[in-house]
Amino acid sequence: MIINTNAKNSQNSLSDAETQMLLKQHEAVKEFFKRDGSAEIVDSLNTLVETLLFTEEIENVTPEMRVHIANQLRVVTLITKLGETAVKW
Numbered sequence: 356m357i358i359n360t361n362a363k364n365s366q367n368s369l370s371d372a373e374t375q376m377l378l379k380q381h382e383a384v385k386e387f388f389k390r391d392g393s394a395e396i397v398d399s400l401n402t403l404v405e406t407l408l409f410t411e412e413i414e415n416v417t418p419e420m421r422v423h424i425a426n427q428l429r430v431v432t433l434i435t436k437l438g439e440t441a442v443k444w
Contacts, residue, residue: 397435401428 369377391399405428407413408421 392439393435394439397432401432404428 404424408416408424
């Protein structure tokens with residue numbers, strides 16, 4: 356079976372407006388991380404949330420909810436670390 360690559364490429368190509376939008380988004384993200392890298396932001400978030408979660412004054416957060424939130428923070432940390440290693444390749 357022969358695949359028409361021109362037809363396939365035309366279906367996957369971006370319009371000028373879409374390209375400009377992606378470039379603007381890329382620049383916004385790049386500008387955002389100039390001050391602090393993603394690892395610093397995630398570490399700060401982890402510290403803040405863990406400090407808040409594991410204080411005794413919070414009455415409406417169950418131990419199960421605390422574990423779920425902590426696990427989500429771990430996932431964000433992992434994704435950030437993977438993203439940083441991918442950029443170095």
